[in-house]
Amino acid sequence: MASKSSSSGASSSSGGGRTKVGRYELGRTLGEGSFAKVKFAKNSETGENVAIKIIDKEKVLKHKMIGQIKREISTMKLVRHPNVIRMHEVMASKTKIYIVLEFVTGGELFDRIASKGRLKEDEARKYFQHLINAVNYCHSRGVFHRDLKPENLLLDANGVLKVSDFGLSALPQQVREDGLLHTTCGTPNYVAPEVINNKGYDGAKADLWSCGVILYVLMAGYLPFEEANLMVLYKKINKADFSCPPWFSSSAKKLIKRILDPSPVTVS
Structure with missing residues (x-):
């Protein structure tokens, strides 16, 4: 599946007890930092597993991190290599930024x-x-x-x-x-x-x-x-x-x- 790296609006809904962001169903939390958490998710159209980095806009603005986040996104758009985690797309809601990434299972x-x-x-x-x-x-x-x-x-x-x-x-x-x-x-x-x-x-x-x-x-x-x-x-x-x-x-x-x-x- 060709992935797109465009920024699009995300609406999150929780139909049937599962939270959805765009076409992704969110699952367990894989990791958590001060400004973001990474959740496991499934593309409901293709069944593909992904990791979604969910960034809290308010925290990012408060700590003047917006430049860093934008940089991360523009970097990921430039980079396509088998030894680099792939970014599929970026979405945003009023309060959150969602970076959809390749999900790898082997750990750190x-x-x-x-x-x-x-x-x-x-x-x-x-x-x-x-x-x-x-x-x-x-x-x-x-x-x-x-x-x-x-x-x-x-x-x-x-x-x-x-x-x-x-x-x-x-x-x-x-x-x-x-x-x-x-x-x-x-x-x-x-x-x-x-x-x-x-x-x-x-x-x-x-x-x-x-x-x-x-x-x-x-x-x-x-x-x-x-x-x-x-x-x-x-x-x-x-x-x-x-x-x-x-x-x-x-x-x-x-x-x-x-x-x-x-x-x-x-x-x-």
Whole structure:
């Protein structure tokens, strides 16, 4: 089914005890954040399962998040890739914004590591390849994710990795005259040194750093940079002060050390 990414009005009704938004029947809640919740839903015309991100307009306006939401939507419209969560359409009512997304059943990659521990190198390599394919594609469309971490990587039923949550993504129009991005965002443990240092950064290189941290986590089962004190953490990240566990192969060590180079100029 060809999906459309147009914005349309949504009316929600609850006929027969089931709440409907447009042609979608809402089901259980899959996740909940401060401004949005994600619900499982079924397209009543095609029977297709989807996930609907329901955003509270009032909360979004109150916290001046409208720019971020619009950015997420325009990013998702630009991106069509097998390793990126697909957006089917966007609807809105007076109080809510509904983003209809592809539903994947394999959960977060993060949960997989949390429950099973570290992955074998060939499995980690497979996921890393999916991640790099997705990130490479996004960069070719001028989209930088800026919050890559295992919690934002979902798996489908066939074990295919899908990048999600483009809420912090940057589009080309956010790049300043110096060709760099200037907003500090992301999750501290996964953030590149140049992002922390607030001097402007290349979004593609900063995303690549996060990919390096993710590869380390997949293979080690823990973070390369972890400190309770944020300043100590930032110092470690700035110096790329980490060591690889003994079970990493020499090629994996070499790759991770090349990616987690604190100077963005030398990362190729």
